Amino acid sequence: MNKGELIEAVASQLQGSKVEATKAVEAVIASITHGIHTDQKVAISGFGTFVRKERAARRGVNPATKQPMTIEASTTCAFKPAQALKEAI
DSSP states (O other): OOHHHHHHHHHHHHTOOHHHHHHHHHHHHHHHHHHHHHHSEEEETTTEEEEEEEEOOEEEEOTTTOOEEEEOOEEEEEEEEOHHHHHHO
16 A cells, blocks of 8 residues: 555545545654654554664675775664554454
């Protein structure tokens, strides 16, 4: 399911317009993004937890040239599903 399909599913669940569903989906995504950015963690009961993770700089190998290189530090997001979601799947 992609974002467009998610919007259509929300619209049918709410029996509303696609415009309203788009606003709802965008608001949820923005809120999760803001929560991860500011609080480093967003927990949704029965669904799962989004956590911000910091990756340290590390040494790697360029696959094209086989030369050693430094991979810069970065920030990423991890998701841990709740037990209810695991059971539903």
